[in-house]
Amino acid sequence: MKKYILLSTLLVMSVSFSAIAGGGWTPKKKKGYFKFGQNILRSSKFYSPSGDIIDVNTISLYTTSIYGEYGLTDRLAAIVYAPLFVRNTINKQESRQTGMLISDGDMANAIGDLDLGIKYALIYDKSIALSASLTLGIPTGITNGGEGQILQTGDGEFNQLVKLEASKSFYPRPLYVSTLVGFNNRSEGFSEEFHFGVEVGYTFKDKLTTTFKVYNVSSLKNGEAPTSAGNAIFSNDTAYFSYGPEISYKLNNKIGVSGSAAYALSGERILAAPNYNLGVFITL
Amino acid sequence: MKKHIKQCLIPLLFFGCIGTDVIDSEMVNESIVVAPDSGSLIIGDNLQLTGVYHNMFAIQEEVELTWIVADDNIVTIDAQGLVMAINSGQTIVNAIFGNTMSNDVLITVVQNTNDIASVAITPPSSSNLLPGETLQLSANTFNVNDEELEGKEITWASSNAGVASIDNTGLLTAIIDGSAQITATSEGVQSQPITIEIGNASVSKTGTFSGASGYTAEGTATLKEDNGVITLDLSADFRTSFALGTFIYLSNSTSGSGTRSGGLELGEITSNGAKSFDVTSKNAATALDTYQYVIVLCKPASITFGSAELK
Secondary structure (H helix, E strand, O other): OHHHHHHHHHHHHHHHHHHHHHOOOOOOOOOEEEEEEEEEEEEEEEEOOOOOEEEEEEEEEEEEEEEEEEEOOOOEEEEEEEEEEEEEEEOEEEEOOOOOEEEOOEEEEEOOOEEEEEEEEEEOOOOEEEEEEEEEEEOOOOOOEOOOOOEOOOOOOOEEEEEEEEEEEOOOOOEEEEEEEEEEEOOOOOOOEEEEEEEEEEEEOOOEEEEEEEEEEEEOOOOOOOOOOOOHHHHOOOEEEEEEEEEEEEOOOOEEEEEEEEEEEEEEOEEOOOEEEEEEEEEO | OHHHHHHHHOHHHOOOOOOEEEEOOOOOOOEEEEEOOEEEEEOOOEEEOEEEEEOOOOOEEOOOOEEEEOOOOOEEEOOOOEEEEOOOEEEEEEEEEOOEEOOOEEEEEEOOOOOOOEEEEOOOOOOEEOOOOEEEOOEEEEOOOOOEOOOOOOEEEEOOOOOEEEOOOOEEEEOOOEEEEEEEEEOOEEOOOEEEEEOHHHOEEEEEEEEOOOOOEEOEEEEEEEOOEEEEEEOOOOEEOOOOOEEEEEEOOOOHHHHHHHOEEEEEOOOOOOEEEEHHHHOOOOOOOOOOEEEEEEOOOOEEEEEEEOO
16 A cells, blocks of 8 residues: 555656656647656655654555657647556565565556646747646556555546646756646545646757756645545655656657656655656657 | 566566565564473482573574572582482572573472472462452372372462462462462472462553554553453554554564564454454463554554554
8 A cells, every 4th residue: 555655656756747847838739749768666664644754665666657748739738647557566574583474575567547638838939938737647557456455556536637837948048947836636535735846957969958856745634535444544645845856868859868866855655765767758 | 486487577577576675573582491390309310301592583592501400409410401319309490591591490309209299289260369359279299200199288378478368278368469479388398389460450451552653543452361361452442544454463562564573463453443352362372461562553564553552
């Protein structure tokens, strides 16, 4: 279940980072950005509900995903984040002194929760671009995976994330800044969330772009998700403040590679370990 | 192996296998147990004692034990634990390793088979009494061949007469809360002691739950003994955070991994409210003071939701 929280958090982080990468700008008609990515997160530490870091069995989450933004018009883009394959494992435990098995490990392999969205450019021909987006979190993941039926690749709830994103280019200097605010309306009694993010990017010689991102998710803690047995104990009221760098390199005008890391500097109900991402992206 | 390969090979193209967390076992008191725990010999006979040592991780180890005798005018013992009877009387033998001492081994030496070689107290119906209650005890005498010798006079003694007194007929009277060791003696030969506990504190322990790290755990836990059966009861107002795989444990650690490695799992819970667990059926060796805490544990992740210290 903690895996679940982990998963839930990871999905949110992935989507958010990708989305803010586009920022306030939307792709022109029939243009787009697509990324095939691999996330890796392993942790034996966990931010508890009180924000303390506590020890847990080591949990690993490996997510293979596709992210895409495609311009339907010059102002309207379709967005998809598809975690095509999520592998979620929990380590077995052995005694250092006796070598005896204390607990078995477990694993689950499945698709994750799908995100579908649209983004509309409110301002797109000025030095500051502003867009609004709606992302629907489709509960396509599983909530009872593994032999113990406790591993999850989705939270089982349908959510709607509304965001406003603004970006400013400092052209001719190859520098940009993007920010976003968002509100995530969750179902099944889960608490609503407030999202906030900032990203600063600088491009060297039109090839190498370095960015630094911070992202914050705050729970309104207004949910009534069941306190009886279920996944809500880990996936509801999740909050974090994360930061991390990303480097992307264009191999040519269409294809590039990227790598990023993000770590939750503080959090609640989230794994306390870096989330690494490697990806290949294509621009149309 | 095949299954393992199947589980890992294809996913390894992109993903990792299930790993292993190596954790320290819970530390316990070192112990030495010597067997037999008593013996009767005729002068000139010998008895082989055997000591088993368990280290701080409860792992049995072969170590060189040191043997000591309280009164070496009665018996001697060599480095291998072989007892030699020299003169009639009673004495105690122990084995030592480091700072750890074994149980007392009561050795009785007699001159012939007509002598009383042991006195045995019949196990009482209950070893827990409330103040004011009485308990009739009895004892039998035996020669060195374990043949009963009838008609011998027996005297009784309490190690703590202020807690429990006993008269010459073996009638014990509970006075105040506490414990006392009772022995029976005949013709100078003393029995192994039995322990009598007086008061409610000796038959139950209670703790109040408190949540850990922001999780919820409320209510009380009561660990009680009734006719040798240990039971853990959670109160009607018991409430806790829940995850799939929430279990109740007895443990000497409040950490999740410590509870997993050294605690006693009593059962899974899926709802709040009153519950009862038969501890003895899980581990018959469990006593009221074996564990210090009741733990609410998210077992799959080894997260402690809350604990209650038993007092």
